[in-house]
Amino acid sequence: MLNVYYRKHGIEPDYEVFRSKGFSPQWSAKTKTRALEFQSLPPFLRTLLVTDGTVTKALEAYYWEPVQVDTVFQEFVQAEADIDWLDVRSGDEVLSRRVNLRGRARSTVYAKAYSILRSSLIPTQLRAQLLAGTLGIGELIRDCGLETYRELLEIGLTTAEDELDPGDATLGAVYRTYRIVLGGRPAILVTEHFPLDVFLPATSAV
16 A cells, blocks of 8 residues: 555645635546546535544544444555655655454444554654554544644545455545644655445445
């Protein structure tokens, strides 16, 4: 997944609107073969895509069940190329992390998240709790009392090149990528995938 970010540079003008607004008429997410009108998405999913709050907390409030973080993997790796969105240079060490956000009552996976963290910028307390793998990044930042802000970089439809699990692109998933700025420097890059079949009514089709 890390290689997906090597070719990302700057922020596309289409996404600038969502840095400050949650409404953009006629905006759509597109791939080479598909297009999805943003306004056609369920309201709660639209909200998750543009919010700068904690997704786990929003999911718990909406579905009214505890949501747990299942760690799929996390490891320290060296970037093989520059990641401009995170100010990472080739050879820098980063923490690569993949989790699922799953409801404890329904066992539904509401979101899949992949993150890259600049090891040198992560406070010791936050790093230790991340490695424990029991909470999401947003919850940990809140609990550690760190001052941060999130900057939305991209919204789109998952393709075969960036799916987190085999078949995600076929089943349909919407994703967003944002970075978390810590101490005035980009420290964490997060991509969250939301399976459409979880949020769409059973009778709906995309």
